[in-house]
Amino acid sequence: MSVRLEAIKFNHDPSSATSDAFNIRRNATQFVSVPEWQHGVSVLPEDSPAAYAMKETRGHTITIQAQFRALDPGLGTVEIRAIDPTLIPKPWPFGWLLWPLLWILRYLLRLFFGNVLGEVRRRKVTFPPGGLTGIETFRLKNVAIQIAGVGVRTTTWRWQYRRSGGAWTDFETTQHRIYVVVETPKSPWNQAPYNSGNTQLPWTEVLDYACRWGLLARTADAAAAGVTRGVYNLGPAVITYDCPGGGSTHYSWGSFDCTRFLERLKGGVGLGLYVNCTDCATILSTFANALGADLWQSRMEPPGAPWSFGLNPMLGIGSAVWQPCCGWSGFSYHEVAWKGACTATEEVFDACLQVDGDADPTAPPHVPLLPVSLRFGPVGALLYRDRLATPAGRPHCEPNPASRQRRIVV
Amino acid sequence: MNAQRRERIIKRYDLEEQPRGTEPQERIQGLQVDSTLLPEWRLEHVDPVKRPEQPPGTRSLWSRGERGSEQVLSVEIWECDSSAAAREFLLEALDQFESPEVERATDARAVGDIAFAYHEHALLYARANLVVLIRNAGRELVPVTGPAREIDERLTGEQAEG
Numbered sequence: 001m002s003v004r005l006e007a008i009k010f011n012h013d014p015s016s017a018t019s020d021a022f023n024i025r026r027n028a029t030q031f032v033s034v035p036e037w038q039h040g041v042s043v044l045p046e047d048s049p050a051a052y053a054m055k056e057t058r059g060h061t062i063t064i065q066a067q068f069r070a071l072d073p074g075l076g077t078v079e080i081r082a083i084d085p086t087l088i089p090k091p092w093p094f095g096w097l098l099w100p101l102l103w104i105l106r107y108l109l110r111l112f113f114g115n116v117l118g119e120v121r122r123r124k125v126t127f128p129p130g131g132l133t134g135i136e137t138f139r140l141k142n143v144a145i146q147i148a149g150v151g152v153r154t155t156t157w158r159w160q161y162r163r164s165g166g167a168w169t170d171f172e173t174t175q176h177r178i179y180v181v182v183e184t185p186k187s188p189w190n191q192a193p194y195n196s197g198n199t200q201l202p203w204t205e206v207l208d209y210a211c212r213w214g215l216l217a218r219t220a221d222a223a224a225a226g227v228t229r230g231v232y233n234l235g236p237a238v239i240t241y242d243c244p245g246g247g248s249t250h251y252s253w254g255s256f257d258c259t260r261f262l263e264r265l266k267g268g269v270g271l272g273l274y275v276n277c278t279d280c281a282t283i284l285s286t287f288a289n290a291l292g293a294d295l296w297q298s299r300m301e302p303p304g305a306p307w308s309f310g311l312n313p314m315l316g317i318g319s320a321v322w323q324p325c326c327g328w329s330g331f332s333y334h335e336v337a338w339k340g341a342c343t344a345t346e347e348v349f350d351a352c353l354q355v356d357g358d359a360d361p362t363a364p365p366h367v368p369l370l371p372v373s374l375r376f377g378p379v380g381a382l383l384y385r386d387r388l389a390t391p392a393g394r395p396h397c398e399p400n401p402a403s404r405q406r407r408i409v410v
Numbered sequence: 411m412n413a414q415r416r417e418r419i420i421k422r423y424d425l426e427e428q429p430r431g432t433e434p435q436e437r438i439q440g441l442q443v444d445s446t447l448l449p450e451w452r453l454e455h456v457d458p459v460k461r462p463e464q465p466p467g468t469r470s471l472w473s474r475g476e477r478g479s480e481q482v483l484s485v486e487i488w489e490c491d492s493s494a495a496a497r498e499f500l501l502e503a504l505d506q507f508e509s510p511e512v513e514r515a516t517d518a519r520a521v522g523d524i525a526f527a528y529h530e531h532a533l534l535y536a537r538a539n540l541v542v543l544i545r546n547a548g549r550e551l552v553p554v555t556g557p558a559r560e561i562d563e564r565l566t567g568e569q570a571e572g
Contacts, residue, residue, distance in 0.1 A: 307422040
């Protein structure tokens with residue numbers, strides 16, 4: 001073998017996300033250093049993560065940067081490319097009648113499992129006398145980010161070189177964990193400053209779950225809807241509503257203890273089984289905003305006496321019983337993921353409970369409805385407020401936009 | 411905590427403003443949360459609590475019985491600058507409960523200087539400058555009054571030594 005791949009950079013421009021990967025870290029304590037792939041270091045796909053945003057990359061050519069070493073001193077100038085070994089090779093020997101089926105199969109394979117980063121377009125590389133090239137920029141082709149939508153997938157590249165007029169020769173196969181989100185992550189996540197001390201760079205350990213919950217989404221709302229369902233469906237096995245504790249906050253008082261929540265998702269103790277609405281709102285909005293949604297955590301509550309609002313029958317997270325939450329007379333407050341100004345005209349996402357989605361949410365029969373992109377609404381509009389609160393409680397279930405926040409992640 | 415929400419909590423629980431100069435002056439400092447705090451329980455982990463706009467504290471998780479037991483307790487202890495600050499922080503803690511059925515504890519659950527409880531399974535109280543929140547965190551529920559009293563005895567012991 002005459003050529004060795006030394007390194008690959010996916011996030012080669014920390015100030016931009018239009019033609020390269022955006023800035024990420026693994027978790028609260030581990031940064032993702034660039035180059036993400038290094039010879040002798042990166043073995044598994046997860047050793048080499050990179051994340052791309054559909055909106056920011058749309059219409060742009062995506063590039064990577066790579067460095068090579070000549071193991072043959074007389075190599076000079078060669079062409080280098082990387083192909084997708086997961087594609088079914090042409091020509092297909094079973095005739096043109098099966099070609100449309102083959103095309104559909106390849107599309108589905110690429111969508112769910114394949115190289116969202118396509119292939120590395122060939123270009124000439126000249127090896128200097130020492131044998132080690134500089135950082136060379138390569139354009140990608142057949143990139144499927146826009147088609148594939150949100151997801152976490154493995155891109156596999158078979159690297160090849162050829163001398164002028166010669167045949168292609170394999171010299172390396174690399175695998176990379178590629179995250180696709182709708183837009184660059186929103187607060188509490190940020191893209192600057194780009195250094196290991198910034199713990200609010202998007203976490204790949206959060207994207208591991210968010211991208212699966214939001215799989216195939218192409219809009220922020222669709223991504224948030226997927227995350228809402230994903231969080232709600234954690235009940236009752238992983239988390240459940242804190243009926244025993246009076247509905248108190250466990251993971252998100254002040255800041256969001258995402259580290260302990262991830263521990264819980266992976267089967268550990270975390271901070272325990274119980275969550276309340278504040279926790280669900282925080283988990284939902286934080287994970288959805290990692291995909292590019294733009295949600296807040298905000299409250300609804302009585303502005304004065306009485307100090308609670310009555311509840312319609314509902315299915316609290318982890319519960320299979322239709323009743324006002326935990327059988328209580330009401331909520332003293334409720335908190336959800338909310339868009340924009342977090343007023344009655346904006347939409348909410350609620351992973352803490354399902355409401356009754358039929359014409360009469362106060363009485364059986366009950367039709368489960370997970371609140372996704374559901375406008376809070378005025379009294380009498382049969383929107384979120386009316387489905388959550390009893391007729392007597394609705395006037396006391398008022399949005400409190402002054403409470404809106406995005407808790408920092410620890 | 412903004413003024414409107416503070417006022418709601420005070421009115422909701424009919425808490426009188428404590429006149430300045432009448433609060434307890436004792437201060438408990440440097441409480442160590444280790445396995446001796448609750449000897450009948452196994453300490454799973456202790457995390458420092460460093461949340462914005464909150465006093466420093468610790469959050470510990472405790473289990474009992476076989477490994478993987480469903481009896482799990484969460485204990486949070488915050489160290490405020492004074493007893494008055496602890497009362498203020500107590501209001502903020504009360505604001506985290508969604509249930510309107512959290513009540514001021516005046517019975518056997520009345521631990522510390524002032525306490526609030528949700529049935530037998532969650533207890534929030536202040537002792538001098540410390541605020542303690544003890545709750546169930548596992549599927550198999552246990553009454554928390556006993557562990558809360560054990561912790562309070564430790565606090566009053568620290569208070570006496572101080």
